[in-house]
Amino acid sequence: MKKRFITVILCLTLVFVLVGCGSSGDEAAPDIDEVVIGITNNNVGIDSYQTTHYETFREEAEELGVETVRLDATGDPALQVNQIEDLIQQQVDVIVVWPVSGDAIVPAVRNANQQGIPVLIANSPIDESGFELVEGFAGPDNLTQGKYAAQMMKEALDGEGKVVELMGLPGYVTAHQRSDGFNEEVENYSGIEVIETQPADWDRSRAQEVMEDFLTKFPSGQIDGVYAADDNIAMGAINALEEAGRLDEVKITSATMFGDGYDAMKEGKIYGTIYQSPVEDARKTVQTAVRIATGEEVEFFNYFDTPKVTLDNIDEYERPIW
């Protein structure tokens, strides 16, 4: 009994020591001149975009010679609030937040602000009430991505046609921005009309259902184009179109390329999309954070380049692993 007890205690100590050794590499004695960036991510394990972003963030920081504390809120807004406070306790030089919820982090960000630690928002925007509390935003320009998708749609349809839109999850700023960008741009084109918009919730099977409903509602010849908020949604729509045998009738554009969409484009199923790279995203974020930490002035919006991709230039890009 006593032996067992001692064994368990030893095991526990061992676990702690192992964890300690594992992390001691990142934890070298802090140099006064050395910048420490703290980041709390949204949910690293959930998709390969976030995983790639997480890894690139570390690589880019190593390259620039800055230290990082990289945390993951695992999709839990309350945990993210705790992590922001832990980063404040550690007195990092700048806190990067990839919001789980753009609203729920506002009080925690206010706290960081009061403690004099600058905050940079990454990838997804903070609620507007938090704008005055943060140094800026680094990430993709979803409004422009929506506009690009509209421009490619105009190209694909020669400026004339009826379009249905499958948007992301309502309530997500990203979803609304991609929709707004597309619709604002389309208003400039007299020949193009968005006949209906439905949410597909970033979900492939949901997208397929919504597209099936569209195909029932609008018989052959009444839909010329489909705008999808990302390739995942586009793939769902393609499934429905193929089942109905109407894929040839429509042109598809989407606002973000994924690996599946890359293949579909090569097969001619998707006309145009936008290359939003997590690598570029993470790099831009680290660079902006370092500039903030070293006291440089930065623009409020720091977008990375998200180019249009069609069959003409697809070979310039690698197949996305996300």
Next chain:
Amino acid sequence: MKSKTGIMKVKDNFDIWDFVQKNSIWLIFVICIVFFSIMTPNFLRVRNITNIFLQSSFIGIMSIGMTYLMIDGNFDLSMGSIMALSAVLVIGFMDYGIPVAVLLSLLAGSAIGALNGLFVTKAGINAFIVTLGSMLGVRGLVYIYTGERALVSSELAFSEISAASVGPIPLPVLIFLIMLILGELVLRYTSHGRGCYAIGGNYEAAVNAGIKVDKHIIINFILAGFTAALAGILMASRMNAATPTLGMEDHMIVITAVVLGGTKLDGGFGNLIRTLGGVLVIGMIRNGMNLLNVHSYVNMLIMGLILISVVYMDQKFDPLEE
């Protein structure tokens, strides 16, 4: 401390191993403090200690209700969902004024607790099934009520509740500690407290002894609902918003904290002081691992390992057999 359940024999010679085993949580507590304060210089600062208490107080408040339930041999899986429901309700009812909103969501939480209790006692359904059902059902309600998006409070004053402090002690911590002391007193010195131990210790004997078993169990389920609601309200105040995914895993963390504190899952044994130990150990691990830059998933791994180790240590220890 150990004779309070009234079922331990007075021993002639004091067995140090026996004592250590029963108080294993405090040993782990000390190991955690030593480990983290060696590994990270910021850990033992007063501000970080306050921070750990604040972060732990939400789980802590819920663990009070859970300890009561587990002493009488039940448990509640729906606490995380109830917490989310009361958080969104308190924000949703904000237009009627803060007191009304708080009262209504406390009522809602207690009512769900009462329903759980009624199904367990009167319908005789296993607590696991009943609370698993309400965990799913209540989470569904939360999604329906919020339309899957975050609700944001229009009252900035509401966020003052969690931000307020009495002297150096944040208000949520004060509420937690006062409830803990009151709860411990009730457990030790009232008929309800003694009833809980009796029911968990030997259900048949408690029934035969004329203890109103159903009443005590229902009261405990209401208490669990109430504490979950209170934690939800404080959490909503902390973020000045409520997200539908709030507290997804919190019921598991709460159960972990209570079991770490030595409360037995089959009931009849446990107290709130040691539950406090369990809550603080989890709080320290979460905070310390963040300070150490260890990924959140490793936190879960460590907590799992510690939990199993503690239960293993307690395995041979059964107060009834001595």
